[in-house]
Amino acid sequence: MSKLNETDIQGFVLRGYNLPFARYLFLHFEDSARARALVGRLLPVITTGQRWDHGKPQSTANIAFTHRGLAAFDLPEATLLSFPVEFLQGMKDRAAILGDTGINAPEHWDKLWLDNHVHAWLGINGQSPEAVDARCSQIQALMQETGGAMQLAWQDAAAIMDDGKPTSREHFGYTDGFGNPDYLGVERSTQPGQGKLMPDGTWAPLATGELLLGYADEAGELPVAPVPHILACNGTFMVYRKLHQNLATFRAYLEERSAQYGGGMEKLAAKFIGRWRDGTPVELSPDWPDPAIVQDPNRNTNFTYGADPQGTRCPIGAHVRRVHPRDAFGFNGRLIDRRRITRRGLPYGRPVPEGEPASDAEDRGIVFMALNASLSRQFEFVQQQWIEYGNDAHQGNDKDMLIGNHRGHGKFVVQGDLSATNPPFLCTHLPNFVELRGGDYFFLPSITALGMIAMGLVDPR
Ligand code: HEM
Known part of the structure; x- marks a missing residue:
């Protein structure tokens, strides 16, 4: 398979940035025209999958929408209805299927997720807190100029540091971030054990369609995707779950x-x-x-x-x-x-070194994000069955x-x-x-699709 058009795919999909600081903004759109104007202004700021030949940037920015968010752009009904049902329903309505009951049930989630106001996730990653702040201010200025979105909340996350150096440890003390799948056409240093197992015991990349819409998946079929094709192609679905860790x-x-x-x-x-x-x-x-x-x-x-x-x-x-x-x-x-998923995300909250007193009540855990072409076949199956x-x-x-x-x-x-x-x-x-403290399902569109949304050119025919 030839290389993917990486300038059309959001960078967050193609690579784990490995940048130690992050802020996730949660936005609400009030007016479709102003929301589209904001997306148009954000387009040049969105980080694509283009290779970083001159080293890592100071910061990155990516965007994804809930189904309600897409509806707020006044997309055609036929397009809105063509999304897979689990995305249409959103994570809260899938609680029974996911086992998000008892203490994990939506009534115990952070208030942000309870009233269905989250329309967009804006993910900023950076080399330093200052770089994240700077990118955040730039985006907030665009929000103000266009009046395109209201910021409902934000979530900071950061790698746990050792002597000022970022580690890939999570709060329970385990090193994380080894196992993520390889996909055909996605350029990254491939490692045995990360793709799919072949009959001769070697490993090969998974079909692109397990990650990206618009490409053949492991069954040789195109994943279920919204219409028009060009809105879906090079996009994917993201699960966002704020997972609190009871460290004590x-x-x-x-x-x-x-x-x-x-x-x-x-x-x-x-x-x-x-x-x-x-x-x-x-x-x-x-x-x-x-x-x-x-x-x-x-x-x-x-x-x-x-x-x-x-x-x-x-x-x-x-x-x-x-x-x-x-x-x-x-x-x-x-x-x-x-059933493979691509994990992204970082710890949030204050780390407590081994031997120091820890409390469950402190706000700490993992912002778990997973990317997959099919929420129901991949993430939901893993969560429910495994x-x-x-x-x-x-x-x-x-x-x-x-x-x-x-x-x-x-x-x-x-x-x-x-x-x-x-x-x-x-x-x-x-x-x-x-x-579980909350979250939702998001659609991470391609750059082309963002442009179509911004210009109001989504036509399901
Ligand atoms: C607080 C929550 C979680 C913690 C502390 C945690 C911790 C870990 C650790 C330490 C690893 C080993 C490192 C690695 O292989 O990359 C790992 C691997 C993994 N985790 Fe989790 N995890 C959490 C939640 C989840 C959830 C919710 C899912 C899926 C729905 C998940 C799916 C995976 C997968 C797919 C791997 C890679 C396994 C492999 O390829 O061998 N994890 N996790």
Whole structure:
């Protein structure tokens, strides 16, 4: 396949910017003409997927809309109705399907998400807080000049720092950001373990249509997309979820349970996720973290579970094994190629170093964003079947250990062998380590589509 037209695709879709600071603005449109004028003025500011031959920019800006946001531009009815139903409904109305019930139910979300006013997400990433502020002021000035949008709220996020240097750690202390899929035509340094597994054991990029609308997907079909084709092409759908992390609960649970576990605390922490806290895959190094593997791009995502059917090395219910089972369900991984998501996002809130007192009440967690061509087939399936249910992995009703909505009743089986340091172990009475605080589904259009929206030229015929 030839290279994609990367100047027509928003940069946020094609690459994780790896910029340590971010601010997400949430906008509301009051008047369609003024909203279109704003999009027109924003167009030159939006970061595309064009290569950064002269190094990273100081900051980036990207934009996406909820279905209500698209309706606020007065797009034709036939276009609005042609979007997939889950996007039309929005994340709040999908709560029952997603398992967003109990403490995760919409009534407990931040107020921002409750009254259906969010029309647009404007994502700014930057090398420094000052660069983010500067870009934000530039955009706010455009909002004022055009009267195109009201800013409802914003969310700051930032990489956790070590001696002033950004890390890819999240608040529970794990290194994140290894596993993201490769797609055909998307230029990035490909790594074994990131695409799809081939019959000869090598890895190949996934079909472009698993990420972008307008291209063939793994079934050789065009993903379901709105009309006209040119509005959809080079666009994608984004999930935004603000995931609060109960740090005190996590630390206390790990400490208490690991006191009875023969492998010790760090090993139990590694079993939860399927990676040691430094990122070493448990499947490759079950007994200790191995920095040489973490630093080796040929190894740090290059593993499968086929030789570990009992979960003796990496538990069957470990987070990474559940959300990306690789070959664990047989058929050489073919069953999972259509369930892949591309993760973006950063931690928010104050980090608390290990050993210092932490509280659950403080506002901290991960701004989880995922991109996929089909919200229902990809993100929603992973969330519903692999995170909130365990049947595919033969784990009955067990939910994802780390992010499942356990309500104090959850359990997690750590499979083991007969050795003293890798015994079978049961974690019961799982609390919610993570809680949902709100979010929605967004459409991230191409640059062409943004231009069409700005000019009022969307014609479904
Ligand atoms: C607070 C919430 C979460 C935390 C702390 C968390 C943590 C982690 C960590 C530490 C990793 C291992 C690093 C890596 O492989 O890149 C990981 C991987 C992953 N997570 Fe999560 N995660 C969270 C939420 C989610 C959610 C909501 C989803 C999906 C709906 C998800 C899907 C994935 C996927 C697909 C991978 C890559 C697995 C692989 O390719 O092997 N995570 N996560």
